[in-house]
Amino acid sequence: MNHTSPAATPPAVTLSPVVAAPTAVAAALHPGDTVLVTGAAGGIGRVVVPALADAGYRVVATDRAPFDAPAADAVLVGDSRDPAFVGSALRAGGGPGASAVDGVVHLAAIASPGQVPDDQTFTQNVQGTFCVLDGAGRAGVRVAVAASSFSAYGYPWAGRHLSPAYVPIDEAQDPVAVDAYALSKLAGEQVGAYTTRRYGMPATLLRLPFVGTGDRLREAVDRTHRDPAASRQELWTWLDTRDAAGVVRAVLGSGVTGYHVVNVAAPDTTSDVPTAELLARYHPASRVTRPLEAFASVIDTTAVRELFGFDPVHSWRTGDALDPSVTALAEGARLTRRPRYVPAPGGPARPGEFQPVRSRQSEQRC
Numbered sequence: 001m002n003h004t005s006p007a008a009t010p011p012a013v014t015l016s017p018v019v020a021a022p023t024a025v026a027a028a029l030h031p032g033d034t035v036l037v038t039g040a041a042g043g044i045g046r047v048v049v050p051a052l053a054d055a056g057y058r059v060v061a062t063d064r065a066p067f068d069a070p071a072a073d074a075v076l077v078g079d080s081r082d083p084a085f086v087g088s089a090l091r092a093g094g095g096p097g098a099s100a101v102d103g104v105v106h107l108a109a110i111a112s113p114g115q116v117p118d119d120q121t122f123t124q125n126v127q128g129t130f131c132v133l134d135g136a137g138r139a140g141v142r143v144a145v146a147a148s149s150f151s152a153y154g155y156p157w158a159g160r161h162l163s164p165a166y167v168p169i170d171e172a173q174d175p176v177a178v179d180a181y182a183l184s185k186l187a188g189e190q191v192g193a194y195t196t197r198r199y200g201m202p203a204t205l206l207r208l209p210f211v212g213t214g215d216r217l218r219e220a221v222d223r224t225h226r227d228p229a230a231s232r233q234e235l236w237t238w239l240d241t242r243d244a245a246g247v248v249r250a251v252l253g254s255g256v257t258g259y260h261v262v263n264v265a266a267p268d269t270t271s272d273v274p275t276a277e278l279l280a281r282y283h284p285a286s287r288v289t290r291p292l293e294a295f296a297s298v299i300d301t302t303a304v305r306e307l308f309g310f311d312p313v314h315s316w317r318t319g320d321a322l323d324p325s326v327t328a329l330a331e332g333a334r335l336t337r338r339p340r341y342v343p344a345p346g347g348p349a350r351p352g353e354f355q356p357v358r359s360r361q362s363e364q365r366c
Contacts, residue, residue, distance in 0.1 A: 027143045027202045028255030029103050031056025034073075035252065036089055038080050038132055039107030041067035044147065044211055044244050046331040048105060051245035052252075052318075060092045060101060063108065079107040080128040086135045088093050100139035103252050105342035106132045107148040110181070118180035124186035129191045137199030145251045147190060148205040148261065150299065152185040154178060156234045156243070166287040167279065168300035171207070171261055189261050204251045204260045204308075209237035209299065211244050213314075214327035221316055224270040232282040235298045236269035240314035240321045250310040265299040266312050 029035065035052055039045045040061035046069075052059050061072035062080070069075050074093055078085035084239035091098035108128055110121045129146060136144050153169060154176035155162050162176055177183045192203040210220055220238065224231045247264050269275055275292040292298065295317075304310050314321045 027257050029057065029143060029252045032058065033061060033102035034058040034092060034141055035103040035105060035137075036060045036062065036063050036101045037072075037090070037105045037107065038089075038128075039109060040072070040075075040149075041065070042107055042111070043216070044208075044241060045107045047213075047241045048107065048245045050233065050331065051242070051249060052105075055253075057164050057247055057252075058105075060089060062089050080106070081124065082216075083135065086131045088138075090135055091140045093344050100136075100141055102142050104132060104136045104141050104144040104146075105248055105252075106144065108132070108149065113179050113181040121180045122184045122187070125181075126187045126191065129188040129269050133191050133195045133203060135200075137195040137201045141201060143252060144192070144201055144203045145248050146188065146205050148207045149182070149185045150207050150209040150234075150237055150263070150265070151179075151182045152177065152207055154182050157181055158233060162233070163283040163286045164298070167235075167283070167298040168289065168292065168296075169235075169263070169298060170300035171263060171303055175180070177289075192247070192261075193259045197301075202257045202259070204256070204262065206244075206247060206251075206304075207261060207263045208244060209265050210234060210238055211239050211241050213241040214324045215319055216324045217325075218324075219314060221270045221322070225272055228271050228273055228278060229282065231270060235279060236271045236275075237297060238270050238297055238316075239264060239266050239267050239312060239358050242326070243279050243312040245315050246313070247304065247308070247310045250257070250308040254308045256307055258305060260355065262304040263299050263301050263309065264303055264310070264312075265297050266315070267297055267301070268295040268315070268317065269297055270316070271295065292353055 035057045037049055037059060038043055040049050041063035049059050049061050049069050050071035059072045060074045060076065060249065061069040062076045062078060064079055066077055074092055076089050078089065080086060090100050092101055106129060109125050110116060113121055133146065134142055151157055152175055153173060157179040159179065165173060173181070175186055177186055189205045192205045195201050196203045212220060217238065224236060271278060274294055275296050275298065279288065280288060316322050
């Protein structure tokens with residue numbers, strides 16, 4: 001007698017619905033359009049929100065914990081890894097039948113390694129990027145911008161001395177990531193590519209270096225001046241926070257379609273030592289593909305200039321980027337517009353008093 005047990009029935013798998021081939025979309029945003037900004041309470045987000053409001057956009061600002069955003073039209077509190085929260089945020093806090101926002105700026109992330117264990121750095125960053133960009137594509141959002149990082153090349157957080165194969169570093173240079181943060185940013189870039197292929201949504205990932213203004217930038221510049229070796233793995237790169245907001249505006253209003261990864265950086269370094277001397281001293285094996293005069297940056301920003309017409313305008317060498325007062329001004333400290341009131345679930349509506357919406361997972365960092 002054959003006592004062989006019948007094969008177990010495999011568990012049912014729920015598949016995503018088939019998505020029709022993407023069609024071309026009108027990517028350029030205009031004043032009056034609505035933009036969702038995740039990570040709005042972060043160092044970059046606090047400047048992006050008022051910059052977009054000043055440009056005439058309606059802004060929906062989100063972060064994981066309660067925060068003030070006087071320039072925003074609506075403020076929502078929740079976790080970018082929560083699809084239900086993201087779905088609501090993509091409809092500006094409205095119900096399932098509400099219209100989607102026009103654009104998305106995804107800034108929420110674990111901003112550097114070491115804040116949480118490596119597995120959480122990777123999974124939280126990638127999951128948040130997937131939930132936001134995939135949700136945006138499904139909702140019919142017209143254009144998305146997300147923060148990647150210069151760290152995606154693998155140098156700043158390597159924990160060892162690595163040198164680029166060549167400088168200036170352009171987007172074609174192969175990454176050499178050996179840390180979880182860099183790997184999470186590379187994976188996030190692939191999420192962007194996926195959403196463009198699947199939904200046709202234009203997606204641009206910005207490889208940003210150290211970003212700062214005022215005292216934060218001054219500390220970085222002073223550290224480099226005391227010891228250039230302290231910034232050797234960052235390759236002395238930087239960007240003013242207002243210019244980070246500027247490139248976001250440039251992408252949203254450009255009308256450029258497709259998927260793009262672009263370097264964004266100031267045209268110079270944080271050092272008072274000429275770039276050629278820095279490279280000879282700290283990265284002698286790196287091949288120099290074109291002359292780097294004076295204090296020129298080692299990052300090639302040709303792509304962001306040619307695609308989006310963007311060039312940074314703020315400089316620490318003139319003192320413009322080091323003035324402590326510019327931080328408060330950039331974050332909209334003088335703006336008096338209050339966010340649109342969004343009642344919390346089950347809470348009483350009190351016109352004129354802002355009450356942020358919370359999700360069940362709002363205490364976790366996105």
